[in-house]
Amino acid sequence: MRLVYPAILAMLIAAYSPPSYGGEAGDQPYLQPPSTLQIKGLRPCSASADTTLQIDRNKPVIVLTHGCLDSAARFKALGKVFAFQGQQAICFTYNDRDSLLKSGSELSNALQQLSEHQNNKKMTVIAHSQGGLIARKALTTQHAKTKWEDNPPQINLVTISAPFSGIDAANHCGSKTWRTVSLGLVSSICWVISGDKWFEITDASEFIQNPGVLLPQLQRHLKIDTDEQGSCRSFGPNNQCLESDFVFNLDEQRLKPIDQPTEVKRIEIAAGHTEIVGDYQTPPEKLITALQQEGIMNKTTADKKEALELLLSRLY
Numbered sequence: 001m002r003l004v005y006p007a008i009l010a011m012l013i014a015a016y017s018p019p020s021y022g023g024e025a026g027d028q029p030y031l032q033p034p035s036t037l038q039i040k041g042l043r044p045c046s047a048s049a050d051t052t053l054q055i056d057r058n059k060p061v062i063v064l065t066h067g068c069l070d071s072a073a074r075f076k077a078l079g080k081v082f083a084f085q086g087q088q089a090i091c092f093t094y095n096d097r098d099s100l101l102k103s104g105s106e107l108s109n110a111l112q113q114l115s116e117h118q119n120n121k122k123m124t125v126i127a128h129s130q131g132g133l134i135a136r137k138a139l140t141t142q143h144a145k146t147k148w149e150d151n152p153p154q155i156n157l158v159t160i161s162a163p164f165s166g167i168d169a170a171n172h173c174g175s176k177t178w179r180t181v182s183l184g185l186v187s188s189i190c191w192v193i194s195g196d197k198w199f200e201i202t203d204a205s206e207f208i209q210n211p212g213v214l215l216p217q218l219q220r221h222l223k224i225d226t227d228e229q230g231s232c233r234s235f236g237p238n239n240q241c242l243e244s245d246f247v248f249n250l251d252e253q254r255l256k257p258i259d260q261p262t263e264v265k266r267i268e269i270a271a272g273h274t275e276i277v278g279d280y281q282t283p284p285e286k287l288i289t290a291l292q293q294e295g296i297m298n299k300t301t302a303d304k305k306e307a308l309e310l311l312l313s314r315l316y
Contacts, residue, residue, distance in 0.1 A: 132162025
C-alpha cells in the first residue's frame with residue numbers, strides 16, 4: 001500500500017493539473033517559459049538557499065508574508081495549494097528583529113520591482129501575524145514612490161491574525177513610567193527580546209496609533225481576525241492540550257482606523273494562531289475556505305476535490 005498510495009496521488013494530481021495559462025478571465029496565454037528573477041526580499045516559498053524566482057509575467061502573483069519567528073518555509077505547503085488551483089505564489093521574507101518600518105519599506109520596494117517585471121499587474125499580498133503589520137504599512141501612501149503612479153498595479157491585501165492595536169504582552173515596553181523607574185533597563189530588556197521593533201509593537205507607538213492611509217491602487221483589504229480562545233497547538237494522551245495556540249486576543253487585532261475604511265472587509269474565524277495558516281500536521285482548511293469564498297483563491301471544482309484532499313494529506 002505504501003507504493004500504491006503515492007502512485008494514485010501522483011496520477012490524480014497529474015490528471016487534474018491546471019493548464020499552463022492564467023486561471024482568471026482576461027489572463028494572457030502562457031506562451032513562453034517563466035521569467036527568472038532575483039528581487040531582494042522575495043523568494044520561493046521553501047527552505048532552500050536558492051532565492052531565484054520563476055514567474056509567469058502574464059499571471060497574477062500572490063505574495064505570502066510570514067510572521068515573527070517564522071520563515072518562507074511556513075507557506076511552502078500553502079504555495080503548493082495555490083499552484084494546484086492554477087495560481088502562482090511566492091514569499092516575502094525579512095529579519096523579524098528589524099524595525100517594522102524598515103521591513104515595510106523593503107516589502108514596498110520588492111513589490112514595486114516585481115510589478116515592473118509583470119505584464120499582468122494584479123497582485124495579492126497575504127500576510128500572517130506580525131507580517132500583517134508590515135504588509136499594511138508597505139501599502140500606505142507614506143511608503144509609496146512615484147514609480148507606483150507611473151504604472152500602478154491592482155493590489156489586494158489579506159491580513160491574518162495581525163495585532164493592529166499593539167501586542168498586550170509588550171505594552172509595558174511602551175510605558176514611560178516603567179522606562180523611567182527602571183532607569184532605562186526596561187528598554188534594554190525589550191530590545192534584547194524583540195530587536196529594533198521593540199517600541200513599534202506597543203500600543204503607545206506612532207506605528208500603531210497612526211497606521212496611515214492605504215494606497216489608492218489597493219482594491220480591498222480582507223482582514224481575517226482569529227478568535228483564538230481555547231485553541232490548542234498540540235495534544236497529549238486523553239486529548240490533553242500540551243501547548244496552547246492562543247497568541248493574540250480579538251482586541252489586539254482590532255483598530256478602528258484600520259477596520260472602518262470602505263475598502264476593508266473584516267471576517268472573524270474561530271481558529272488558533274498557527275492553526276489558521278496550517279502547520280506540519282494541520283492543513284489550513286478554514287483559511288482555504290475563507291480565501292475561496294472571498295475570491296482570493298480559485299474555487300475547487302467538483303472533479304478536483306478528491307485530488308485536493310489527497311494533496312493536503314500529503315502536504316500536512
